[in-house]
Amino acid sequence: MARQLAYHQIHEIFARFQAVEPEPKGELEHVNAFTLLVAVALSAQATDAGVNKATRALFANVDTPEKMLALGEEGLTEHIRTIGLYRQKARNVIRLSQILVESYGGEVPSSRAALQSLPGVGRKTANVVLSMWFQHPAQAVDTHVFRVGNRTGIAPGRDVDQVERAIEDHVPAPFQKHAHHWLILHGRYICVARKPKCGICPINDLCLFEEKTL
Known part of the structure; x- marks a missing residue:
């Protein structure tokens, strides 16, 4: 299981995510x-x-x-x-x-x-x-969130429940509302499964992933 990043490192990661995408949105289309x-x-x-x-x-x-x-x-x-x-x-x-x-x-x-x-x-x-929809700080853990949480050290866990709890426990409160969206987008477009795009990753210097691609 991946090591756990320190609080100040996680705070910096989400500050960077927020700077890039202040209001991340889900990509599923809906009207209500x-x-x-x-x-x-x-x-x-x-x-x-x-x-x-x-x-x-x-x-x-x-x-x-x-x-x-x-x-x-x-x-x-x-x-x-x-x-x-x-x-x-x-x-x-x-x-x-x-x-x-x-x-x-x-x-x-x-x-x-x-x-x-x-x-x-x-x-x-x-x-x-x-x-x-209801703006609750609920953390949905899909394959992207699970991968990013473990790879980076933001929220390590052996299963989705552990990763969910790790996000709730370790991600600073100001970032809880959008945490899972930032992690999903990061996993979908940068920290992809097979060949993560570490060269353009905004948190490369903080991430604990040992097999970084350069």
């Missing part, structure tokens, strides 16, 4: 809390670009759980069949739409426990919705 929830649920084992391509026309007309129920499972399947595991995801979206209508008045709840009780919604999905 419901479409964000659906988009994140669909993004499991799929790219954001692929999800956006499939949902652009869908969300233009179907932006509430009531409209999703009216569309039905087969109608939804036609929109998302280019996304991996689309049949199971369609079933989950229809079921979670039904629950939102019956139990939450058609609104997306702002509780992690309530979100995680919905079909197809795990902790990562719940944290993305809490962070992006």
Whole structure:
């Protein structure tokens, strides 16, 4: 497991991230809390670009759980069949739409426990919705965040839960709101899996990764 950076080093890293991108945004297209929830649920084992391509026309007309129920499972399947595991995801979206209508008045709840009780919604999905829509300092750990957290020493952990806790424990409070977005973007575009772009990395001098590419 990677070593842990010191507090002042982590503070400097996120200060640099903030200087480059003061208000980082998620890349999944959505128009409200419901479409964000659906988009994140669909993004499991799929790219954001692929999800956006499939949902652009869908969300233009179907932006509430009531409209999703009216569309039905087969109608939804036609929109998302280019996304991996689309049949199971369609079933989950229809079921979670039904629950939102019956139990939450058609609104997306702002509780992690309530979100995680919905079909197809795990902790990562719940944290993305809490962070992006409700502005909670929730840390969604995907493959990019896990890789960057361990490689750099910002948030080392053997599993996603440990990395999530490490971010909560070690990232200074002023940066908690956008922490996972900065880490995702860094992992997606610079600290990539196979050949990290260490030569253009803004935190190269602080990172603990021993196999840096120059």
